[in-house]
Amino acid sequence: MSRMSTAVVLAIALTGLAGCGIHAGETHFSFSLGREAESTFEWSGQVGEGQWIEIKGINGELTAMPGTGDSVQVTAVRSGFHSDPNEVEIVVVEHVDGVTICAVYPSSGTEPNECAPGDSGRNRMRNNDVKVEFEVRVPAGVGFAGRMVNATIRAEDLTADVRAQTVNGSxxxxxxxGASATTVNGSIRASFGETAWDGEATFETVNGSIRLEVPEQINADVEIRxxxxxxxxxxxxxxxxxxxxRVEGT
Incomplete structure (x- = not known):
C-alpha cells in the first residue's frame, strides 16, 4: 500500500432501491445500585444492495464490520451512571434509501427530538450521561453512514460506500x-483495498492528522490542503x- 498524509483536508476523485424487511428490536436492561446501569437493544433487517444503513448518535462509540448474511444486524448498548439508559430511545426509521437508526435522547427544549435520515432530524440533550455503543454488521453491497458527536467511528473491511462524521473523535x-470522513477534533485513517469504482473520496479534520492508504496503481485526481x-x-x-x-495533481 502507498500512503498519503496531511493534517487537515484530503480530497481524491477516482476514475475508472429495493424494499426493507424490518424485524422488531429487542431490549434488555440491568441495573445495580452504585454502578453503571446498562441496557441493550438489538435489531436485524433486510437492506437492499445499493441502499444504506445509517447510524446517528451523540455519545459513545460506533463500530461497523462485514456481515455474514444478507441482513443488517445492529446492537446498541446504552449505559449511564446518573441517567437512566432506557430514557435514550433507539429508533428505527425505514425510508426509500434504506434504514436509519438513531439514539434519541430526551428532549431538552420545546421542540421534540426526532430521528430522520441524513441531515434531517433533531437530537439535542442536556445533563444526560448516557452513552451508546453501536456495533453494526453490514452485508456486502450495502452502504454505511455514521453520524456521531462525541464518538470514535470504526468502519473496516466494507464493500460499499462509507460516510463517517463525528465532532470529537477519530x-x-x-x-x-468510495468514502468520506469528517471530524473536528480527531485523526482520520482510511484504506482502500481496490479502486475499481468511479467516485470521490473526501477527508477533512481541523485538529488532527489524515493518513490515506491506496493501492500502488491508482488513477486519481488529488487535492491536499x-x-x-x-x-x-x-x-x-x-x-x-x-x-x-497545498498540493494538486494526478
Missing part, C-alpha cells in the same frame, strides 16, 4: 468503494500546483 475506515501541518506522500504525483500548504 475515524478509521477501510472499503473497496493543510493550514498548520505538513504534507507527505510516497505516491508519485504529477503536480499541477505545489506549495507548502
Amino acid at each position: 475515524v478509521r475506515l477501510s472499503t473497496s468503494h 493543510t493550514t498548520n501541518g505538513r504534507i507527505t506522500t510516497d505516491v508519485p504525483i504529477t503536480t499541477t500546483r505545489a506549495t507548502r500548504r
